[in-house]
Amino acid sequence: MDLKLIISNIYKSYDRKPVLKDCSFSFDRSGTYVLIGPNGSGKSTFFRICGLLEDPDEGEVNYFSGVHILKRDIELRRRITLLLPKVGIFNTTVFKNAAYGLRIRGTKGPKIKEKVDKALEFVGLTHKKNQNALTLSSGETQRLGIARAMVIEPEIFFLDEPAASVDQENTEIIEDIILKMKKEERSIVVIATHDMAQAKRLADWLLLMKDGKIISSW
């Protein structure tokens, strides 16, 4: 585990309404971090900033390799990923959706097949791999989102409400996937949720988003 993320004193407002206020945190140990907080507390905003989709108004978001700050370039972006609450499925098969991250990295066909097959097996979608991904149920869509992110083997993986709008059974499946991932990978997984029970089941570290800050962790 080489990659770390250190957030220092970031501020973010939308239309002059502050969302993040002097928020700091370090993701520097491998394992699962779960971020909880009420609706509108700024979890997704924090994730989009960590995932390099947005910039903070003030403060610093630095990825480190050892003691070196990494440039915010495509190389860095390819070492992390963010699974959004709405997955954003491409209009093609389940297999090709899952293969996307590898294809844009120029990975060769047989290697893609091997890795994608493994990831689809992992999330239980092997039997659907030739189906158009837009026809999946919301639970299956969420699982495909996880598989699609897993194939690129991110060193830091942000999952924003991976089990929102999903039934009990699929929630359990998704939690199982995350727990399995924890056993197999030695990377950093960060999950946002507002289900406290779920947070306790998954977390190595529990973080609370309150008043625009990550105020407690234990």
Added chain:
Amino acid sequence: MVIDDWLFELLWDFTPLILYHGFGMDPIIEGFRRAFSLIFTLDPELLSIIFLSLGVSGTALIIATVLGLPIGALTGLKRFPGRGLIISLLNTFMGLPPVVVGLFLYLLLSRRGPLGFMALLYTPSAMIIAQSILAFPIVAALSHSAIKKIEPLIKQASLTLGATPFQVMITIMKEARYGIMSGVIAALGRVMAEVGAILIVGGNIAGYTRVMTTTIALETDKGNFELALALGIILLMLSFIINMFLYLIQKKGVVETAIWT
């Protein structure tokens, strides 16, 4: 005898009507008969007119797509000053009357016009240029709106999976493929059916610049219905095929959009 007389008189009275109907129906039925025989015997003149039509419209469509798709992509994907103006212009030019295009192009290409030295007037090249001008705004404007309709989620998903800005662009255009294809096919439908512009700049020269629509116009004028009818039937069939494609593509697009939401 009485009956004969009566019959005779009856016929006499109605003769003008019978003659009128006989002569009135005949050219149409006869025209259709000869039209089908032209089609089924693969008449060389007919074929050469069809191939020229397809060649001119097909080439124009390729040019319009090569130029129009990047403009549609640029205006659909990027914000820059003047973007709104470009989109409004494209939408305006989508409904450009073909004769107006023909007129302007004629003025440009005529011997004393600014491009007269190229000697393009009354050539298939002039017709291709005219139809490219007609097809271009359709391809550009419809691919613009197809690309615009793609959810921002798609862009975010490809960014989070590590796509470069160029790869993001390609991904969005792939997502918009059905909309883009409908735009291209709609443009083909328009140029295939168009007569005003190519008549003016092509001159309707037999065996050289005479295409389906211009032949129909000319032969109808001259009262030679069989060739006009044969071409009319084929044009109708082509238009039907084009619209079937359009329908199938749009249906596919709609079904998949419906699943989306």
